[in-house]
Amino acid sequence: MRFSTGRCTDLITIGNDRFQAKLHSDHIPLPGQFMLARFWATIYPYVNTVVFPTTTESNSFTIEIKNEDQQSQNLSLGSKVELIGPCGQPVSLNKTARNLLLVANTSPHKLLPFAQLALTCGMDVTFLISCKYPLESLDPRIEVHTGELKPLLENHFEWAEQTLMDFKPGTIIHKLLDPISSNIHVLCHLMMPCGAGACHGCTVYTKSGWKLACKQGPFFKLSELKLEIE
Numbered sequence: 001m002r003f004s005t006g007r008c009t010d011l012i013t014i015g016n017d018r019f020q021a022k023l024h025s026d027h028i029p030l031p032g033q034f035m036l037a038r039f040w041a042t043i044y045p046y047v048n049t050v051v052f053p054t055t056t057e058s059n060s061f062t063i064e065i066k067n068e069d070q071q072s073q074n075l076s077l078g079s080k081v082e083l084i085g086p087c088g089q090p091v092s093l094n095k096t097a098r099n100l101l102l103v104a105n106t107s108p109h110k111l112l113p114f115a116q117l118a119l120t121c122g123m124d125v126t127f128l129i130s131c132k133y134p135l136e137s138l139d140p141r142i143e144v145h146t147g148e149l150k151p152l153l154e155n156h157f158e159w160a161e162q163t164l165m166d167f168k169p170g171t172i173i174h175k176l177l178d179p180i181s182s183n184i185h186v187l188c189h190l191m192m193p194c195g196a197g198a199c200h201g202c203t204v205y206t207k208s209g210w211k212l213a214c215k216q217g218p219f220f221k222l223s224e225l226k227l228e229i230e
């Protein structure tokens with residue numbers, strides 16, 4: 001586990017209920033990885049917040065925080081953030097794919113590093129979003145569709161060469177996506193207290209048994225996931 005200290009170097013308001021904080025750091029998570037962040041001093045080892053980058057640079061990354069979240073009280077320009085990570089496995093983009101489909105039902109921000117990477121590689125990026133979000137903050141090159149996810153997926157999944165979802169599909173959508181499930185990665189867990197495989201608080205049931213989201217995920221192929229425990 002890598003421990004480090006990040007420093008907040010910028011705060012950017014987006015929409016009217018959230019902001020992005022830029023953290024200067026020696027350790028930069030790759031798309032698919034996360035950091036454990038601690039915004040205030042405590043001796044309790046599990047008081048960490050799982051944070052996914054929204055964008056990355058060589059010496060910094062940004063995270064998104066809602067104004068109502070406790071962490072927003074502890075972040076200001078220059079403040080320190082204790083970091084553990086990067087944790088988890090990165091997800092590579094398919095080098096032969098020309099397009100990337102992203103799907104989110106709570107907030108799109110955890111998938112934004114994939115959009116950043118795909119756009120840099122010249123790929124087309126389409127985002128299906130079924131939640132309120134300040135869309136004007138997204139890169140204008142991203143094609144965005146909003147609404148209910150099932151009809152949106154029905155209209156878009158057939159052409160998608162690679163898909164990443166921050167949305168765990170139920171039985172109906174799982175069946176719909178079955179023909180392309182090996183090209184879909186799903187973000188499976190957001191509660192990852194230790195990030196190191198120690199607490200077993202992040203187990204995911206897969207076709208090859210129980211796995212730990214913090215070590216082997218947190219993104220898993222949809223084709224590997226089991227819906228029901230046998």
Ligand code: FES
Pocket residue numbers: 191192193194195196197198199200201202203212213214215
């Ligand atoms: S978060 Fe503790 S084992 Fe995964």
